[in-house]
Amino acid sequence: MVLRLYGLENLQDYIRNHVKLAAHFESLVAQDPRFEVVTPRIFSLVCFCLLPPQNDEHCCNKLNRGLLDAVNSTGNIFISHTVLSGTYILRFAVGAPLTEERHVNAAWKVLQEKATSLLGSL
Structure with a gap:
């Protein structure tokens, strides 16, 4: 049904876009020394x-x-x-059909704010 809904090329674009968004999130995590990417990204999972x-x-x-x-x-x-x-590992997955880079950036901002709060309370 998914293949019928999207068609082959649109489904490929959809998956590629989510992989690209996950790679963007992975790069944001890697730039913050408070965080660590634990395993190599798999498709749209970080x-x-x-x-x-x-x-x-x-x-x-x-x-x-x-x-x-x-x-x-x-x-x-x-x-x-x-x-x-x-080790308790967090998982961020891009999968919603309407997800855009701005959503990934907003999610990262929430993670950073909560991390700052938690680390400040230690």
């Missing part, structure tokens, strides 16, 4: 984490749980998580 002031895995997990809750509670964006080798 896995990253907020680094704790100390290199403490337990603190890192707690910090990223707090960031996930703070970001999702805004109602402006929704991110998910996974646990990779015992």
